Amino acid sequence: MEHRKDATAKLMASSAIVWLIWAITLGLWQALEFIAPDLFAGIPWLVFPRMRQTHVNGLAFGWLSMAMIAAWYYITPRLTRSPIYSETLGIVTGWAWNLGLAIGVIGLRLGYTQAREYAELAWPIDVVILILLLLTGFNLFMTIRRRTVEHLYVSLWYIMGSLIWFPIVFAIGNVIWAPPTGALPGLNDAIWGWFYGHNILGLWFTTGAVAILYYIIPKEVKQPLYGYTLALVAFWFLAFFYSAVGTHHILQAPVPGWLKTVAVVSSVGLLIPVSAFIINTFMTLRGSWRALYYSIPLRFAVTGATFYLLVSVQGSLQALRNVNQFVHFTNWTVAHAHLALLGFVAFTMWSAMYYMFPRMCGCPIYSERLAWIHWWLTFLGFIGFFSVLTAAGLVQAGASAQGIPVIQVLPGIRGLFIGRAATGTMIIVAQYIFAYNIFMTARGKHSRAETAIDARKTETAATAPAGI
Numbered sequence: 001m002e003h004r005k006d007a008t009a010k011l012m013a014s015s016a017i018v019w020l021i022w023a024i025t026l027g028l029w030q031a032l033e034f035i036a037p038d039l040f041a042g043i044p045w046l047v048f049p050r051m052r053q054t055h056v057n058g059l060a061f062g063w064l065s066m067a068m069i070a071a072w073y074y075i076t077p078r079l080t081r082s083p084i085y086s087e088t089l090g091i092v093t094g095w096a097w098n099l100g101l102a103i104g105v106i107g108l109r110l111g112y113t114q115a116r117e118y119a120e121l122a123w124p125i126d127v128v129i130l131i132l133l134l135l136t137g138f139n140l141f142m143t144i145r146r147r148t149v150e151h152l153y154v155s156l157w158y159i160m161g162s163l164i165w166f167p168i169v170f171a172i173g174n175v176i177w178a179p180p181t182g183a184l185p186g187l188n189d190a191i192w193g194w195f196y197g198h199n200i201l202g203l204w205f206t207t208g209a210v211a212i213l214y215y216i217i218p219k220e221v222k223q224p225l226y227g228y229t230l231a232l233v234a235f236w237f238l239a240f241f242y243s244a245v246g247t248h249h250i251l252q253a254p255v256p257g258w259l260k261t262v263a264v265v266s267s268v269g270l271l272i273p274v275s276a277f278i279i280n281t282f283m284t285l286r287g288s289w290r291a292l293y294y295s296i297p298l299r300f301a302v303t304g305a306t307f308y309l310l311v312s313v314q315g316s317l318q319a320l321r322n323v324n325q326f327v328h329f330t331n332w333t334v335a336h337a338h339l340a341l342l343g344f345v346a347f348t349m350w351s352a353m354y355y356m357f358p359r360m361c362g363c364p365i366y367s368e369r370l371a372w373i374h375w376w377l378t379f380l381g382f383i384g385f386f387s388v389l390t391a392a393g394l395v396q397a398g399a400s401a402q403g404i405p406v407i408q409v410l411p412g413i414r415g416l417f418i419g420r421a422a423t424g425t426m427i428i429v430a431q432y433i434f435a436y437n438i439f440m441t442a443r444g445k446h447s448r449a450e451t452a453i454d455a456r457k458t459e460t461a462a463t464a465p466a467g468i
């Protein structure tokens with residue numbers, strides 16, 4: 001039995017929002033532990049490291065990955081003019097993803113971890129995720145293979161690239177062939193671990209989010225993408241440079257010098273594809289900037305694109321050895337990680353949700369006003385969040401350069417940690433508003449206040465004298 005149109009996209013997108021609400025709320029719990037370290041003392045499953053791993057994995061594999069796959073399931077049939085190869089397979093994949101991840105994060109709470117950044121989930125869960133990635137790839141590739149348009153749109157290139165590269169990167173990073181501890185000998189483990197750790201960003205979230213931006217931005221401004229060739233050149237540069245940047249995470253470790261040099265050069269080289277992306281996006285927006293005032297998906301998409309530029313420039317800069325030595329092991333890095341995953345990738349996913357849900361449900365968004373409130377609270381909250389973390393990082397870096405022990409600096413940055421909890425709360429409240437808005441949209445509701453405003457506007461238009 002074949003399911004109805006967009007069934008997989010709807011399942012994946014709704015699940016993603018549930019994961020967002022749960023995992024982002026944990027962010028606040030652990031932010032509170034920075035202010036009151038004994039808050040959950042004596043309760044093993046609430047200690048900071050376990051909380052942090054569930055926050056990161058819940059957001060990376062629950063919210064961001066599922067939202068991204070949902071968007072691909074939405075975009076691919078529209079760009080290929082061919083239905084999804086198998087919605088049934090998509091639905092099974094979606095439920096299995098939810099179940100596997102739920103078991104994985106419960107495991108993390110109980111202490112079952114691989115203790116490798118972004119690869120903490122236990123080995124059996126890695127196997128499940130790998131199979132599901134391959135099945136998603138199979139389903140979308142078969143859809144693309146059966147396309148009825150000859151042209152292969154840029155977004156499809158980026159989707160296909162992500163689906164080929166990420167399963168390979170994921171298998172290597174999780175040392176999938178060596179259960180259950182999955183460790184490589186000595187420093188090889190750190191080198192390959194960071195090959196994965198950076199490429200989950202570069203060859204999964206970046207390529208996947210760029211695919212979505214290249215779809216939504218031209219659609220919302222009703223203009224073709226400025227440069228097809230430019231986008232493809234950027235695609236190959238991304239693949240080339242990203243594969244070697246991982247070692248910039250361990251520039252202070254005794255890994256071979258040539259590998260460090262390759263990582264630094266590649267990190268600076270990433271400015272090429274991001275510049276190409278920004279030129280392409282901004283040229284597509286030329287003459288249509290006013291659309292940012294009324295298109296909710298476009299506002300989120302352009303915010304995400306701008307944060308992509310900023311995080312890339314910051315990343316290239318902090319990969320330089322001197323800068324890296326100064327800011328390493330401080331909250332500067334945490335600010336940078338949130339600029340990437342919250343600033344760039346999550347804003348892109350919110351854009352996709354606002355674009356897809358009304359179209360999939362065949363009704364307008366429940367409340368435009370709530371959507372704008374969501375944007376403002378998240379945007380302002382994030383600017384504050386990023387600023388206090390960067391400031392804390394600089395204080396820590398300065399102190400460390402003078403040889404002041406970490407413990408002595410902590411009282412001085414407590415105020416900044418309180419700032420993080422406060423601005424984080426703004427961001428979290430915004431997500432509850434977002435989830436409510438989408439939930440009501442999916443139920444086909446329209447805000448009564450806005451219905452009244454719409455009715456008044458129509459009435460005024462109808463009674464206005466000709467020429468107004």
Ligand code: HEM
Binds near residue numbers: 024028055425427428
């Ligand atoms: C979509 C939203 C978010 C995403 C994608 C996200 C992602 C991440 C990532 C990737 C890390 C690891 C950082 C690193 O390795 O340096 C992290 C850590 C953390 N996040 Fe979030 N986060 C989000 C929202 C929030 C919010 C709203 C808060 C609220 C206060 C928060 C609080 C934290 C804290 C306290 C840590 C641990 C930092 C540390 O270990 O020093 N996050 N998050």
